[in-house]
Amino acid sequence: MATAPGAHRGVARLPKEPGHGPRPPGASQNGETVPRPLWLPVSADVIELGKFDRPGHLRLRGFYTSAGLTVRVQPAKLTDPERDGIARCVAAARLIGAHRPDLMPRMLDHGTVARGRLGYLVEEAVAGTTPRGPRQVSAAMVRVATELFAIQQAIGIDSRRLSALAEPEFPARWRSVVAHGHVRDALGAQVERLIARDAMLEVSFTHGDLVSSNVLDTPRGPVLIDWEYAGEQPIVFDLAKMHVNAGAAGAAAERLAGVWGPAIGQRPDHYSVLEQLALAHAVVLSRHEARAMRAQQAGRNAPLTRQTRRRAHALEELLSLAAGAREPKQ
Numbered sequence: 001m002a003t004a005p006g007a008h009r010g011v012a013r014l015p016k017e018p019g020h021g022p023r024p025p026g027a028s029q030n031g032e033t034v035p036r037p038l039w040l041p042v043s044a045d046v047i048e049l050g051k052f053d054r055p056g057h058l059r060l061r062g063f064y065t066s067a068g069l070t071v072r073v074q075p076a077k078l079t080d081p082e083r084d085g086i087a088r089c090v091a092a093a094r095l096i097g098a099h100r101p102d103l104m105p106r107m108l109d110h111g112t113v114a115r116g117r118l119g120y121l122v123e124e125a126v127a128g129t130t131p132r133g134p135r136q137v138s139a140a141m142v143r144v145a146t147e148l149f150a151i152q153q154a155i156g157i158d159s160r161r162l163s164a165l166a167e168p169e170f171p172a173r174w175r176s177v178v179a180h181g182h183v184r185d186a187l188g189a190q191v192e193r194l195i196a197r198d199a200m201l202e203v204s205f206t207h208g209d210l211v212s213s214n215v216l217d218t219p220r221g222p223v224l225i226d227w228e229y230a231g232e233q234p235i236v237f238d239l240a241k242m243h244v245n246a247g248a249a250g251a252a253a254e255r256l257a258g259v260w261g262p263a264i265g266q267r268p269d270h271y272s273v274l275e276q277l278a279l280a281h282a283v284v285l286s287r288h289e290a291r292a293m294r295a296q297q298a299g300r301n302a303p304l305t306r307q308t309r310r311r312a313h314a315l316e317e318l319l320s321l322a323a324g325a326r327e328p329k330q
Contacts, residue, residue, distance in 0.1 A: 044071070059085075068125045069108070076112050076119040085228030086110055086119035088208075092227040095205060099151045102220050104227060126223050128216030134247035138255065140215050141242040143222045145259045152204035152235060157263065159200045159270065165234060166283065171195055173286035182288055183312045190319050191282045200270040201279075202263070206230065206238035212245065235264060236273060240280035244307070249314035250321045253277050274322040281315045 044062030059074040077084040093107045109122040131140040174195070178188030207214070208229030216223040239256055246252040257265070257273045265273035284291075288308060295304040 063125060065125070070105075070123050070125050072121045072123070073113075073118055076116055084119065086112075086121050088230050089121055089227045092205075092207075092230040095155070096151065099154050100147055103147050103151075103222065104224055126216055126218060126225070128218035128223055131212050131215060131217060134245065136217075137212055137242055138246035138252055140212070140217060140222060141239060141246050141252065142255050142259060144210065144215060144224065144242065145239055145256055147222060148207065148238070149235070149259055149263075152206075153263070155205055157202050157204045157235070158232075159202055159267075161198050161200055162195065162271070162279065163198050165201060165203070166195075170283060170286055173289075174282060177285050177288055180288075182285060182308060183315070187312070187316050187319070191278070191315070194271075194275060194279060194282075194319070197271075199275075200267070201234040201236065201276055202265070202270070203232055203234050206233045206235065208233065208238065210238055210241050212242065215242070234276060234280070235260070236276035237280040237283070240277055240284070243277055244281065244311050244314050249277075249317040250274075253318060253321070272322055272325065274318045274325065278315050278318040278322065281311045281318070285311055285315070 045065045046063040048061045048063070050059040050061065059072065061073075062071045063069075064071070072086075074085055076086065090107070090110055093104060096104050105123040105126050107121065107123050110120065112119050131137045171192075174188070174191060177183060178185060183191075207224055207227060208231060209226060210224070214224055214226045216225065236256070243249070243252050243256065246255075253274055256277075260273065265271060265276055271279065285308065291304060292301070295301050
């Protein structure tokens with residue numbers, strides 16, 4: 001697949017930022033975003049446009065086969081550097097490079113253009129395959145968890161209460177999910193009790209977006225791409241996006257517990273691994289309204305419906321197993 005040099009036309013929703021030229025035609029005085037044509041002179045073997053359904057997150061990636069490079073361009077978060085995707089990738093590269101350099105593509109250059117409004121990142125192109133189907137996802141999940149856990153053990157693992165980690169709106173959003181019939185009332189009540197316990201979870205540096213498309217199986221081992229959400233979060237939560245697609249929820253949880261051993265979910269004041277995975281799925285389900293709006297914009301309602309049912313089923317299985325594990329042995 002080849003793309004000739006020239007103008008690649010797309011439609012972006014560009015946010016108005018103070019001090020960066022006139023306001024786009026049609027933008028309101030309160031800073032709302034408006035659609036406008038965006039012309040970009042590009043030349044690459046393959047061009048990928050991503051996150052077009054999320055205002056202010058539009059991302060373009062060019063692949064240059066002969067040079068073995070990829071170039072990524074996306075809006076810079078000038079007002080909130082800690083949420084800037086390129087900056088997070090750079091920070092991740094420094095940390096990963098010190099402990100597991102083969103876990104991410106080699107970074108060659110980064111910076112900003114357009115008066116700092118656009119960030120760019122140049123990386124080596126990595127040839128690999130993404131896991132497909134429960135068996136492949138399950139195997140990749142264990143390999144990824146093992147590599148990340150080695151880093152987490154090296155830099156340190158902390159513990160925090162759920163209330164210090166979850167968004168304040170989480171309990172209310174969960175009740176809304178139950179009220180709209182996305183999960184059974186009995187399951188909703190189980191999660192409410194789990195939230196009310198406000199126990200501890202282990203946290204450390206994580207990738208932040210471990211969907212299968214961000215995992216490449218290569219001869220040198222797993223390579224993770226797109227570290228723009230990297231940062232500190234619950235270790236178990238990081239693997240939940242792979243776990244939900246890794247076959248039977250209980251068996252997949254057992255494989256992860258085998259990687260983490262006594263370091264995760266074993267202390268009496270902590271949620272167990274089963275409970276932490278259940279909470280991770282509940283957090284995602286609680287964002288259903290926002291995810292449904294984005295799915296509608298992108299024409300992906302059916303995949304979201306399937307994934308919601310799969311996640312609710314995994315949540316129910318995990319909580320059933322967790323309840324059984326708490327029962328005294330005869």
